[in-house]
Amino acid sequence: MKEEVIREPLWKIRLRLWMRSFKQNWELFREKKLALFGLGVIIFFAIFGALYPMYPVLMKNIFWKDQEDMFSAMKPYDPIIGYDPFIPGHPSPPSPRHPLGTDPLGRDILSQLMYSTPREFTLGITAALITVVIGTMIGASSAYFGGVVDTFFMRLADIVMLFPTLALLMVLSAFIELDLLKLALILGFISGFGSITIVLKAQALTVKVRPFIEAAKSAGGSDMYIIFKHIIPNILPLSFLYMMFGVTSAIFSEAVLSFFGLVNVRMSWGIMIHTAESQGYLGGEFIGKFWWLWLPAGASITLLCSAFYFLGRGLEEIVNPRLRKR
Amino acid sequence: MEILSVKDLKMYYKTKLGYVKAVDGISFTLDEGESMGIVGESGCGKTSVSMTILRLLPENAEFMGGKVLFNLDGKTVDLVSLPESEMRRYRWKGISMIFQAAMNSLNPVYKVGDQIIEAMLNHNPKLSMDDAKKKVAELFELVGLDPRRMDQYPHQYSGGMKQRAIIAMALSCDPKIIIADEPTTALDVIVQDKILREMKKIQEKLNMSMIYISHDIAVIAEVSDKIAVMYAGKFVELADSITIFKKPMHPYTYGLMHAFPSVTGERKELTTIPGEPINLLNPPKGCRFAPRCPKADERCFSEDPEYVEVEKGHFVACHHPLEVGEVINFGE
Amino acid sequence: MGNEKTILKIEGLRKLFPAERRLFRKVRKFVHAVDGVSYEIREGESLALVGESGCGKTTTGKILVGLYEPTDGTVVMDGRDVTPFLFESYGKAENYIRRVYIDKFKNGGNGNHIGNFEEYKKIFKDKFNGNEREFVKYILKDRKKEMKNLRKKVQMIFQDPYESLNPRMTIFDTISEPLNIHNIGNLKEREEMVAELLDAVGLTPPETFMFRFPHELSGGQRQRVAIARALILKPRFIVADEPTSMLDVSIRTGIMKLMLKLADEYNMSYLYITHDLAVARYMSNRIAVMYLGKIVEMGDIEEVLKNPAHPYSKALLDAVPVPDPEVKREEPNISGSVAKPINPPARCRFYDRCPYRMERCKKDPHPQLREIAPEHHVACYLFEK
Ligand SMILES: Nc1ncnc2c1ncn2[C@@H]1O[C@H](COP(=O)(O)OP(=O)(O)OP(=O)(O)O)[C@@H](O)[C@H]1O
Ligand SMILES: Nc1ncnc2c1ncn2[C@@H]1O[C@H](COP(=O)(O)OP(=O)(O)OP(=O)(O)O)[C@@H](O)[C@H]1O
Ligand code: SF4
């Protein structure tokens, strides 16, 4: 459609309206300390991951200054193939050269941690996005159409919820090579049919019975128009919230699968722990002695997962007025 | 004989954005056997007035002053200064209340009769079960319900029957005054008519005083001896019902009177009061009706009009009260 | 008035809702929400539909705007039967055509209340040589488009201004939504149309309202927005479902006056649904009193209010409180209260509460509407010899 604009362009007005509602919600959000903490942690990890390319450069300029020509071919800060021959034994404890030590294969832990961070984000957010897109559409359609459609998807959700996703993935990993993208797709897809559809359907049902839906219908809006223009925008905040929880569960699932070495990913937090475990450093007394092998990755998983979770809970109070204390 | 006298009652709700001045200097008296109506639009503070009198206020309510003198058996007490334990004695037995939308508050899992008995026992623990049952049966008879329905559950009642049960509950401790907050809103006209008639009959029979609260001036006109018109936390006019209708003096009262179409008589033009009811949150100074009032001048915007008795029993708060027969035009 | 053009004519409209839920078995209990309602609305006229809660007023209105499918009956708009387009599924529309047209073409029968009955009969005989399937196909060939056209002509205003606007859409988006759906105009034209309407409904200056959200408006302002939305397609006919009952008294009259003014300006007709007889009198020229799915009395509003004939109308009128403390009303002569019309017995719907009921009322079916005076119809055996 050809769109002509008078006065202020429409997108500008829309942007301004959006900014305003954002501001109002931010005011509410700011009061939730835990959610703020979650947001802080997420931002921290985002920056942390983004800084990865800087890390070797930085270290080179500090510790390798004199030895530049000698070892220019070596990459001791590469998270996957790096091996530092200047350290007598691996795994080595934290030192100025390797702030978080090295792993049993002589690789720098901090670089592994940083390298993995954007991948964790990608995985979590991709999976959650898929979940939410599927869940929102199914939830909205089930509520709107009811009847057979509804019954089918609700029973399907029951089945998915009963189904052990992780076990399925473990079996699946024997047949196909699970890389990060495939994992995100599968995780997102499966949970998209799960409990989220039930929650969103319940929400959509409360929207469906409101008279503005009938107003749109009597204006001639088609089913799809009403679902996309009226129902989905009104449940979107809740979907967004569930996306946060989705990120948590995707990151966590990946960690578990990697821990068992079932995922074909070059590096991830789960794999870091897997490496420590497979080399026998997590058993008995070793676990305390070689803490740097598992603690950074473990703490990162826990922190990032809970950060998204807290953020979700904080948003929930904004999205769901019933939880709002006034 | 005067049974209730409210003097300059003030109660504000404290909110994040400031004080909501819901009850801001209300005064009136009520005689024994008299019925008073309070009319006003949604949010003007009608419910808040009754809740302040009964001291059933939410946490964020702040009592800002005033007196509620209640005369029981020749003794006058100020309900405002009573300790809570004493106050409890006056609620229900002295003044009882039919809450707004109370018919939806009947507990669906208990029998209606039992709910009334429980309310009675709460206020009179010495009552025996048999006496309580007998009393409930009498009350049911009084409000026009079949006593056999005592053992039914609320969902087996129609809206009108639920409202009757609520009235029976309010009567259960033989109060001297009943405050009925929108007792018939949401009921059909025929049911409303029956309930109002019933209440009027009971009131006359038991020589009770009543305070009716409603936004419907026609309902108030039918049941009240005198009428208070409330606007934005204040009474703007109070007089006996005929006076209020025949010679209203406050422009808002005038506007309200002419805003209702009627099924009888001439088909007259209706007035529209322009603008919106003002926000009770930090109201501006001056008369609160001024922004909507065609007679307002500078004084109205700067100086709060005093609530004065212009003739016996007729109170008005307006700088420019209407003359008898004066017509005002609210414009389009 | 009297012989102006009829815009809308409804014949024997029925709507049953299942009153029980049964899996795999036929539902046997139905709420007879609307049970054989007929009336017509003339150009520029407003018909008030009054009655107690649950008597089927809203249902009648919703059928007209295509929100419910009729169980039975015919809706004729501008002389043309539009009922087949009100059905969502082809099959139901086909059933309707078979029942109302084809069966009558074949077995003889009267369809004169439908303006295009004879025309269809001719098409059926001449063009399709009695080929039923082809005939049905022919009538329903543009049914989606027809429905859209119909929706342009008939719009509805809902009772609750707080719920009838999408909280996530700006006022501009809400009002221009029908334009969007029907693909009318470009953005600039839409803006102009919306601004013009906002002006017309008294939300001035329009620029200050266009990009607000509903929660930033008062109840009265929202209802004005709802009215503007209903008007934007320039409908011929508006179903107004208690548009003022949720509003404050001082604002109510403003909306009522606005609606009268707009009816005049845009030459629209109303079906004005209300439970308040006084409002009905202010807004309408004619009135239909409904009781449990049936119209029991209908006619010129002043005539009906002055000389109510049906026992129910009388009681209803007697029960209206009068805003005059000097008037003492009679007690309405009626007992009991409204019940839900679940599989009601065939006799007069009002029988159980009627103070004048006779032996005949018990045995005979529900009485037909009969003209007892010019422009005054009543359905009651008291008026039949
Ligand atoms: N707990 C509260 N905290 C803050 N404001 C309140 C509270 N309760 C009521 N209010 C405000 O006080 C004002 C008076 O409320 P109140 O319920 O007394 O009005 P009302 O006249 O009974 O209205 P209605 O006819 O709608 O019942 C309103 O503006 C309302 O928003
Ligand atoms: N979608 C539905 N499903 C089942 N029953 C319905 C449905 N809509 C309405 N009904 C029933 O149909 C009857 C008529 O309802 P309707 O809403 O038309 O009444 P109304 O006259 O508009 O009442 P009110 O004045 O309360 O709005 C009622 O008994 C109602 O319970
Ligand atoms: S037909 Fe009979 S029962 Fe029905 S309203 Fe008339 S008199 Fe009453």
Ligand SMILES: [Mg+2]
């Ligand atoms: Mg109230």
Ligand SMILES: [Mg+2]
């Ligand atoms: Mg209705």
